Amino acid sequence: MDIPPDLLQEIFIRLPCKDVVVSKCVCRSWYNLLSHPHFTANYTINSPFTAVFSDHLNPKSFSLLQLGQNGGLIPTPINPKLPGYPAEKLDSNNSDLQFIGTRNGLLFLLLRIRSRNRTIEKIYFFDPIFDECVEIVENKVAGAEFGYEYTIGYVPEIETYKILRFVYDDNQQVLRAKILSVGVDHDWRILEDPFTLLFPLSNGISFKGFHHWVSTNPNLDWICTFGLLDEKCSGIPKPRELKQLSHEKMNLRVLNNDRFSLIDVSVWGEITIWTMEEYGVADSWSKNVISCFSINGFPWELRRSDYHIITAFPNEDILLSQKGGTTFFYISSERKQSTKVEIPDKSSSMTNATAFVPRFYRIKEDSTSGVLH
Template identity: 35%
Template sequence: MPTAKFGIWNLPIDLILEIFFILSTKDLFCCMSVCKSWYNLITNPNFTANYTRNLPFPTVLLACGFSSRKFFLVEIHPSGEFTQKPIKPKIPDHSETESFLSVIGFLDGLLFLLLSKRHDLHNMREQVYFCNPLFGGCFKLGDYKIVDKGNRFTQYVLGLVPSTSQFKLLRIVFEKDRRLQEAHVFTVGEDDEWRILEEPLSPLARFDTGTSFNGVYYCFDENGDCMHTFDFGTEKGGQIPGPPSSLPNRLVWKRLSVMGNSLCVIETPKNLDRIIILILGEYRGSWSWSKKILLQNCFPGELNMGGLIPVEVLQNGDILFTHFWKNSLVFFNRETKRCTEIKVCDSYRQSYATVYAPRFYSIQRDVARGRYGTLEMYG
């Protein structure tokens, strides 16, 4: 009969950590409740950093709908099986009439949210929050901003400056006719209010076709001919050549996304007969597009391919998609060349999905160290 002398808790710390690194997020939260020493190991920020660099298998955070926000964690096992778990992060109350909660983005284990409330007939009050979806803690950034929604449209973009680990938010205000009116930036932990950008960003497109990658926001212009950029570190804009298209821009939908550790462009012809994925890489100091992935005749007939966005390439080459207009995931099997739709939620509203890299310690720890400056905690 085993005794305490030979229990698992007597294993070397390095070996225990190696075991923890191959467990799922759900299993690790169970381990945290076993004993104080395991809790201290897992809640150490160094453990989170090492775990996210060596995720055993992808976990997707899926947010469903706007007015009735629901969150799910979906784990994709090496066998191809999916398990899903509803989660209830501490988020701002959005039960009021004409109050909407939307996801700005997910970064470094934190979920950034936008709460919009009707102020009067033509204006909305917008407030940015961020929280740890699993470990609690929710903070708001600055005061409410009143936005004239009668003639304007606002878009929020989240980015991380790799050299300083600073979070920054880009807020772009468009006129009703899609002309850019102004742009602001907010550095979390440093700024108390939004700063007006010194350089205009007029080439940026109004609609959400862009994405942030390695500290830079990439977005097509209105015509889809070239890609404009915003560097969160220098707070300056630029542009790079767009990918060579197999069809004229008027015949294809284009969307930017991050797949694995690369920036990619998804092209879907408007007749919805195939999906082409182009990967952006740097070769000898210049940008180039390569590795075309063609998916054709592999989707269920009832699935609208125009809303598919790649989320991750699995280790065996299978590809995981989310559907922009449906609360579902789509799994592409490289061997069978077929796709399977995994419905997560019954509602059919615009959803947000991202590969989930957990943070096993609370935001309050970083706040206490002064990383985020002076913040007001929600709730």
């Protein structure tokens, strides 16, 4: 008896990522169903699992973790195979591999190869579900730089990724910035628009073709944006009730892959989630305050600066990670309960943990401009 496609989807979205990938091998109809971008979108919205990408310090390694709402954890070690660069070279003092972002089910990795007079930087698109890695662009840096930062965004209007690279001085002022459209530009282009107010970019997110940041300038009344299509700086209004933005105590997130949110931990004992119901409209911000005092088992041993909010869910649950530790905390707003989840390898502390949206079609099946070129 044939199972209706709608029922099959309901079954598959309840499976962990690894089981979905195995299911693609059963028959052609299942392969076609699970390879379609619509299934990836449904899985993102309805799956009971939360995928988290983390990198670790000792040894330098990566993991893909799937957490269930019951506190269960499914870990998968990740060992990217970089085209043309043997894995044993990564263990040398002259090179290192860094995670610089994620978008559309891909991880963006930066390989830095240092020599006496210059540094070569290579950026890769990596799909951890199918263990596929593609080199996208190379950048050569002559001499020393005090600081640099990469960020990557997606422009839905033209289905293209764009990569931004910033160099800044010891006062955190942007010295220069350049941009490259993947698969379109043959070389980096210099950006003329001033970026001083946008730095640092570490709390930024990409959404609807814009990059968003909370500035270090406390006097700004808006969230800074950079339009990836027109390559201009602008801003969107902060919540009217919010007196002041804080780069250190507020994080921007995209909930459920479609809702722009600001998560505020500036008040001790509270986590406030501001959600913009209609993107760009000042009066559409909604507010939800979660009192940590009402959460049974909340990790009070952590100071506010010691945990990182990975993501918040449409049902108002929150996932925290311990900075530099080996622990996640799943906060259920409905059950008023905190569940502690330890990663298996306690000898390796997390340096970064990021919510990850998996996809179930290969890089070679991606029609996005530049991914295959």
